[in-house]
Amino acid sequence: MKGKDDESKMLEENLANVKKNIERACQKAGRDAGEVTLVAVSKMKPLADIETLVKTGQMEYGENYVQELCEKYEQISTPVRWHMIGHLQTNKVKYIIDKVVLIHSVDSLHLAKQIEKEAAKKDITAQILLQVNVADEDTKFGITPEETMTLAEEISHFPHVRIRGLMTSAPLVDDPEENRCYFKKLHKLFVDIRDKNIDNVTMDILSMGMTNDYEVAIEEGATMVRVGTGIFGQRDYKK
Numbered sequence: 426m427k428g429k430d431d432e433s434k435m436l437e438e439n440l441a442n443v444k445k446n447i448e449r450a451c452q453k454a455g456r457d458a459g460e461v462t463l464v465a466v467s468k469m470k471p472l473a474d475i476e477t478l479v480k481t482g483q484m485e486y487g488e489n490y491v492q493e494l495c496e497k498y499e500q501i502s503t504p505v506r507w508h509m510i511g512h513l514q515t516n517k518v519k520y521i522i523d524k525v526v527l528i529h530s531v532d533s534l535h536l537a538k539q540i541e542k543e544a545a546k547k548d549i550t551a552q553i554l555l556q557v558n559v560a561d562e563d564t565k566f567g568i569t570p571e572e573t574m575t576l577a578e579e580i581s582h583f584p585h586v587r588i589r590g591l592m593t594s595a596p597l598v599d600d601p602e603e604n605r606c607y608f609k610k611l612h613k614l615f616v617d618i619r620d621k622n623i624d625n626v627t628m629d630i631l632s633m634g635m636t637n638d639y640e641v642a643i644e645e646g647a648t649m650v651r652v653g654t655g656i657f658g659q660r661d662y663k664k
Contacts, residue, residue, distance in 0.1 A: 436477050437477065439658070440481060440656050443652050443656055447639070447650070450639075450640040451643060460648055462630075463485060463650055464485045464632075464649060465483055465656050466510065467486045467488060467497070467653070468493065469660045470653075476502060476503075479501075479505060484505050485508065486507055487508040487529075488510065490511060491509075491521055495520055508525060508651075509530065510592075511530060512530055518542075519546075522547060523549060527552045527553070527554065528551060529592040529651075531554065531580075532558075532566050532568050537586060540583075541586050544585035551587070552589050553586055555573055555576060555588060555592070556591075557591055559611045560593075560604075562596060567594075573618065574614075574617070574618055574621070580626075581623045583625075587627060588627065589629060590627070590628050590648070591628075591633075593633045595633065595635075601640065604641060605645060608633055608641060608647065611633055612645050612646040615631050629648070632648075633645075635650070
């Protein structure tokens with residue numbers, strides 16, 4: 426049985442390794458490592474793990490489930506920056522609207538309208554990303570690349586919502602090189618939308634790349650990566 430100290434040490438080492446990999450990928454791409462934000466995906470992991478990493482200075486955490494995010498938000502001893510990275514139902518928006526710094530998973534005008542409504546109630550501006558299903562996977566949420574520009578223009582008129590960029594979850598593959606084409610495609614779309622200079626659309630965040638492919642994603646322009654297993658270890662989905 427591993428003791429708490431061993432577990433803490435392992436988490437800290439994993440985080441340090443991921444940061445080193447980010448630096449290496451940036452170096453390879455001729456980028457500054459400061460351009461890439463690491464979101465530690467803490468879903469289904471205990472609050473104690475997050476508390477351990479907070480002590481190292483890691484302050485960005487991603488959650489997939491609204492209830493879990495709300496519970497951790499209430500219980501954590503040091504405030505951190507929470508990201509909603511999972512699919513978000515319209516009836517759950519009100520619970521997280523003032524708790525997260527960024528909603529990564531906006532995939533419809535219907536959801537954006539609900540975010541606008543709840544943000545207006547709190548008199549805040551919600552920061553969002555549009556989720557693009559760039560690989561056209563049936564099992565994943567997200568709009569098509571072709572729909573993205575139109576949706577960005579529609580949401581740009583909402584006074585309490587600001588589009589900060591795009592997000593995708595690439596296919597789960599053994600060879601991360603297989604996802605390079607999808608990252609390239611999303612980066613091009615990101616640049617195309619940014620170049621249109623749409624009012625209220627900032628386009629400064631490109632969230633792509635997870636544990637198995639974040640280095641390739643960085644090489645292709647990701648400014649934010651979401652790493653869970655690479656930091657926290659495997660999840661037990663049977664619990």
